[in-house]
Amino acid sequence: MQVSFIPGPSQLYFTLEDHMRQAMRTQVGSLSHRSKEFESIFAEVSSGLKQLLSIPSDFHIFFTGSATEIWERSVQNLVDMNSFHFVNGAFSRRYYEIALQLSKQAVKAEVPAGKGFADEVSIPSGMEMIAVTHNETSTGVSLPLDFIHSLREKNKEAIIVVDAVSSLPYPKLDFTKIDSVFFSVQKGFGLPAGLGVWIVNDRCMAKADQLLTRGISIGTYHSLPTLLANQKKNQTPETPNVLAIYLLSKVVQDMLRVGIDKIRQDTEYKAAILYHALESHPDLSPFVQEKQFQSKTVIVADCKEYVGPVTQRLLQHNLFPGDGYGEFKKTQLRFANFPTHSREQFELLVDVLGEVGDR
Amino acid sequence: MQVSFIPGPSQLYFTLEDHMRQAMRTQVGSLSHRSKEFESIFAEVSSGLKQLLSIPSDFHIFFTGSATEIWERSVQNLVDMNSFHFVNGAFSRRYYEIALQLSKQAVKAEVPAGKGFADEVSIPSGMEMIAVTHNETSTGVSLPLDFIHSLREKNKEAIIVVDAVSSLPYPKLDFTKIDSVFFSVQKGFGLPAGLGVWIVNDRCMAKADQLLTRGISIGTYHSLPTLLANQKKNQTPETPNVLAIYLLSKVVQDMLRVGIDKIRQDTEYKAAILYHALESHPDLSPFVQEKQFQSKTVIVADCKEYVGPVTQRLLQHNLFPGDGYGEFKKTQLRFANFPTHSREQFELLVDVLGEVGDR
Numbered sequence: 001m002q003v004s005f006i007p008g009p010s011q012l013y014f015t016l017e018d019h020m021r022q023a024m025r026t027q028v029g030s031l032s033h034r035s036k037e038f039e040s041i042f043a044e045v046s047s048g049l050k051q052l053l054s055i056p057s058d059f060h061i062f063f064t065g066s067a068t069e070i071w072e073r074s075v076q077n078l079v080d081m082n083s084f085h086f087v088n089g090a091f092s093r094r095y096y097e098i099a100l101q102l103s104k105q106a107v108k109a110e111v112p113a114g115k116g117f118a119d120e121v122s123i124p125s126g127m128e129m130i131a132v133t134h135n136e137t138s139t140g141v142s143l144p145l146d147f148i149h150s151l152r153e154k155n156k157e158a159i160i161v162v163d164a165v166s167s168l169p170y171p172k173l174d175f176t177k178i179d180s181v182f183f184s185v186q187k188g189f190g191l192p193a194g195l196g197v198w199i200v201n202d203r204c205m206a207k208a209d210q211l212l213t214r215g216i217s218i219g220t221y222h223s224l225p226t227l228l229a230n231q232k233k234n235q236t237p238e239t240p241n242v243l244a245i246y247l248l249s250k251v252v253q254d255m256l257r258v259g260i261d262k263i264r265q266d267t268e269y270k271a272a273i274l275y276h277a278l279e280s281h282p283d284l285s286p287f288v289q290e291k292q293f294q295s296k297t298v299i300v301a302d303c304k305e306y307v308g309p310v311t312q313r314l315l316q317h318n319l320f321p322g323d324g325y326g327e328f329k330k331t332q333l334r335f336a337n338f339p340t341h342s343r344e345q346f347e348l349l350v351d352v353l354g355e356v357g358d359r
Numbered sequence: 360m361q362v363s364f365i366p367g368p369s370q371l372y373f374t375l376e377d378h379m380r381q382a383m384r385t386q387v388g389s390l391s392h393r394s395k396e397f398e399s400i401f402a403e404v405s406s407g408l409k410q411l412l413s414i415p416s417d418f419h420i421f422f423t424g425s426a427t428e429i430w431e432r433s434v435q436n437l438v439d440m441n442s443f444h445f446v447n448g449a450f451s452r453r454y455y456e457i458a459l460q461l462s463k464q465a466v467k468a469e470v471p472a473g474k475g476f477a478d479e480v481s482i483p484s485g486m487e488m489i490a491v492t493h494n495e496t497s498t499g500v501s502l503p504l505d506f507i508h509s510l511r512e513k514n515k516e517a518i519i520v521v522d523a524v525s526s527l528p529y530p531k532l533d534f535t536k537i538d539s540v541f542f543s544v545q546k547g548f549g550l551p552a553g554l555g556v557w558i559v560n561d562r563c564m565a566k567a568d569q570l571l572t573r574g575i576s577i578g579t580y581h582s583l584p585t586l587l588a589n590q591k592k593n594q595t596p597e598t599p600n601v602l603a604i605y606l607l608s609k610v611v612q613d614m615l616r617v618g619i620d621k622i623r624q625d626t627e628y629k630a631a632i633l634y635h636a637l638e639s640h641p642d643l644s645p646f647v648q649e650k651q652f653q654s655k656t657v658i659v660a661d662c663k664e665y666v667g668p669v670t671q672r673l674l675q676h677n678l679f680p681g682d683g684y685g686e687f688k689k690t691q692l693r694f695a696n697f698p699t700h701s702r703e704q705f706e707l708l709v710d711v712l713g714e715v716g717d718r
Contacts, residue, residue, distance in 0.1 A: 065424025194600030241553030
């Protein structure tokens with residue numbers, strides 16, 4: 001069997017194909033988004049996600065076309081003037097650039113690729129939103145949850161938004177310390193791409209309402225107040241990707257059956273054996289050197305001139321690595337470690353990487 | 360077999376399930392949107408749509424999350440101050456309202472539900488965009504193509520945008536008389552919902568560039584210049600609904616094999632027999648009385664107090680009508696007449712409607 005470790009769109013969740021067959025049998029593909037059946041799928045996925053990720057009841061769950069859309073919508077709805085961005089790779093930089101494109105006075109703290117942030121980052125006062133990318137898909141840097149959770153203490157007025165696109169459902173977020181988090185379904189949840197999931201609390205709602213009252217444009221059909229008005233009916237403003245919402249509801253139920261603790265333990269086990277293999281390898285090494293910043297969900301191998309032979313050997317075993325991102329395309333490989341990847345698949349991956357070193 | 364006549368999300372195209380199976384077999388669900396395979400799917404769907412709809416080569420085809428998104432993006436990218444909207448139902452009104460929400464000075468010409476526009480609508484000069492809804496899904500009113508094509512003559516400066524959400528691929532648009540047209544895939548193309556298709560010419564591109572140069576916000580990842588820059592590589596700015604783009608490419612190929620002329624002839628035949636049945640029925644009648652405005656693709660039956668018994672009889676034959684829209688929910692039924700609906704299915708529909716009258 002072919003296994004893709006590309007960090008997104010990535011290997012489908014192992015139950016996905018069955019759910020797709022069932023969806024076709026039961027005509028989910030032509031289900032009206034104003035029907036009772038859709039409302040019950042919407043309710044199920046919301047309550048399932050809340051249970052899986054321990055999301056408190058005062059948070060709301062909305063659907064968009066992509067996580068890229070949420071970058072834009074979050075700035076539109078949560079920022080009048082100033083936003084602050086932790087930038088340490090291509091995706092966190094894109095979030096910052098989107099704020100600039102929307103004419104905000106966006107401020108960034110930036111570190112080089114492969115690095116995280118020291119504790120003493122000073123955030124100017126008066127920032128309305130602090131955007132932090134939990135897991136930089138481009139470099140395999142993950143910011144420690146303690147770091148993210150500590151932001152609130154010194155920035156009480158700011159709305160804290162976490163981009164967890166390529167890490168959820170793994171991180172155990174403390175929702176009392178953040179105001180919003182979002183992801184897209186084609187990473188850790190193993191769905192086909194085409195759906196973003198945006199989780200916000202009432203502070204976000206109040207901020208959007210305040211901007212609207214002051215006559216500031218917060219968008220139209222996907223503004224937070226419009227999303228909420230529809231969500232209260234278990235509906236969406238537009239005709240959404242009904243099929244993806246259905247598939248997400250099914251995968252979330254499957255994950256609840258496996259148990260989030262087991263998913264987290266498996267993730268840590270698989271990450272540990274892969275980092276160990278890279279650290280003890282004669283030719284390869286982890287790109288992210290500082291342990292505290294090593295992502296558990298996107299593991300980047302610095303392969304230098306061995307990218308070719310390593311890739312070749314992996315493909316012989318039907319294992320598909322992800323290319324390095326951008327400037328690192330020719331020297332790195334990226335390995336997604338998502339819930340769909342089994343311990344056995346990672347053990348095989350590690351064995352094959354070991355073989356490459358035996359010359 | 361169950362047949363849905365709900366005008367969207369509607370009955371899947373009759374080949375869709377096979378394409379979905381093939382997509383699952385070939386792992387389209389985890390295909391990278393930066394891969395060569397994706398680029399070739401993108402190229403295929405673009406050239407296929409251009410061939411099917413006779414779109415000239417100077418038009419560009421972009422993908423969004425929904426047609427609702429295109430309402431917003433078109434106003435953002437094509438209007439600084441003034442837009443003009445033909446409003447004759449819930450969906451054309453929504454387009455107008457979105458322009459207002461984006462702080463534009465939107466002007467409308469409005470007629471009651473079930474009506475079209477007389478030739479003498481006067482459009483104020485200086486309108487940057489004229490928005491016209493070819494087919495009002497809520498009421499079954501379709502504006503004659505001659506009317507749409509005549510707008511250019513008297514409004515040479517305006518960009519003419521056609522909402523053809525629930526009519527394409529049926530209408531034979533003259534692309535020399537319009538600047539943009541859009542649709543969503545869950546109507547005439549018979550796909551699961553979750554993809555909008557936005558077709559624009561270089562006048563639209565120039566207008567967006569001009570707004571951008573003047574420092575006006577035209578959005579971020581889905582601004583026209585960003586969409587074009589990616590489209591040139593057969594890519595999209597964000598991770599899109601790859602699966603839907605693949606399915607669309609397959610359905611378009613199927614439609615090319617059937618032939619657009621045959622699709623149009625079948626559409627007209629099916630519409631003719633259903634309107635005839637409604638006109639000659641003792642209890643039912645077409646809601647749209649003026650022949651020139653009777654939609655070929657969404658046919659609305661005024662059923663008065665007979666909605667219940669008619670629906671019941673149809674369901675006995677596994678035929679699912681669409682509810683009337685909004686205030687007409689209790690007195691009307693809507694019937695989609697899309698390429699997936701066969702002549703035989705419409706003949707059965709007409710027979711069953713006939714039975715209801717025999718008391």
